[in-house]
Amino acid sequence: MEATAPSPVKIAIIGAGVIGPRHAQAVKQNSNTLLVCIVDPTPTAISTAIRLGTSYYPSVAAMLQSSKPKPDVAIVCSPNHTHVDISTTLLSAGIHVLCEKPLSTDSASGRALVAHAAAQQLHLLTGHHRRFNPYVVAAKRILSNKECSLGHITAVSGLWALHKPQEYFNPPAQWHRSADEGGPVMINLIHDIDVLHFLLDSRVHRVAAFEATKRRGYDAEEGGAVILHFENGVVGTFVLSDAVVSPHAFELGTGENPIIPRTGRDAYRIFGTDGTLSIPDLRRAFYGANQDKSWINEVQEVSERLEDWLSQEERGKIPFELQIDHLVEVVRGNQEAVCTGQDGLAAVRVAEAVKIALRTGQVVTVED
Structure with a gap:
């Protein structure tokens, strides 16, 4: 039957x-x-x-x-x-x-x-759909693959830098001007925080930050330089701005947003004792098998093919569609949530700490 x-x-x-x-x-x-x-x-x-x-x-x-x-x-x-x-x-x-x-x-x-x-x-899930982005999925698999090992991950650097046009701040979206709701920390950086939590299997524990000069005249921050300290000891830097011209941001590098032209440039670099991986261009840097790890030797570089790290289904769907597939399986009890409410809350806590650090210039411990 x-x-x-x-x-x-x-x-x-x-x-x-x-x-x-x-x-x-x-x-x-x-x-x-x-x-x-x-x-x-x-x-x-x-x-x-x-x-x-x-x-x-x-x-x-x-x-x-x-x-x-x-x-x-x-x-x-x-x-x-x-x-x-x-x-x-x-x-x-x-x-x-x-x-x-x-x-x-x-x-x-x-x-x-x-x-x-x-x-x-x-079930309470958080819509950090970039966990389903093919470049993030591939990077996660590369990081866990022994043949592509970066060794002990030590540091990470990130960039989210582009220019939002004036209409982004005009009514009915004037809330983008607000210090409480607007600004790239809670709107944009929070995505990157979650991606880094996902890729590094560790959450940010402490932050420091310096705010960039505001030129629009609104209360919302326009960006800044952020220092990150993860629970597993990884340290990182992140430059954030929605008021500069640049080819470096997740949306620009991946072409994820159909209204933003793709540049293919990197947004993250993950540094390990045996190599470096940049994302989303999936470029690995390492020394060859017969080379000593020394600055006098030439570093080899290869660009991983995105398709080699994805299933057939993943190649044919956009992140929003894959997220819906996953949502169905979670509701039916067939899968554990990839991004829970707790995961979403963790990103909020870090973003909140970054905003405090930007305002005060102090090192801020992320509250549990």
Whole structure:
């Protein structure tokens, strides 16, 4: 007797801004999921729902009061300051949550959200989709491969440097000007923090930072230089700016964002006692088997082929689609979450510490 195929996982998208429709499209393309609605108070979201062929609600409360079956999962893509309240409401209604980054705008509310999900015995995942990016997946596998070993990883350097145009700060997105919600630390660096946590299997423990000069006249920081100290002893530096011209940033190097032209240049370099790996160009530097490790010998370099480190499925899907595949398996109990609420909270704590360090110039210990 053939086993009955499981019912599609019903998914609601909360927020129809930039990221919400991308998630919705990934849900629509997945044979194991059903897009049940778009939730967003703005009138333009109605046309988005119509285009996607799904129901529309102006609020989470309206969705929950509907006579239609409630979703199994909600993907929260609303403005950052609403993430905790909306996710808490959904979890209280018995709905699993995938919350876009940042999980919260401060660590205290993030801790409360993680605790609430545990009390409800529901899944809370954080939408750090770069853990599914092919370059990050490949780098993770290269780092764990004995033939490509970097030896003992000692240090890391990172760059996120590009120029955001004025329209990025104009209404209705004027919140990007705010010191509390705007600025590249909580919007952009938090992604890189999570990627480094993932690649190094260790979390940042202490930070120091110096703020770059502000030239736009807004309260939000425009960037700075950050020093990182990981729990496993790895040290690192990170230069961050959203107000300079540069080919070095994760989006630029990977072509992940379709509106940002790809440069293919590196954003991270991981240094070990036996070699160095740059990402996303996947370039390894090392001494040959018959060479002494000495500065008088020539360092060899090879560029790993991305395709060699990916499965056929991974080669054919974008990170948002792979994240939805994974979400389905987590909800069905077949996989452990790749990026949990705790992981999202860890990135928030580091970003929060960086903002304090930028403001005070002091070394800040990341709170547990």
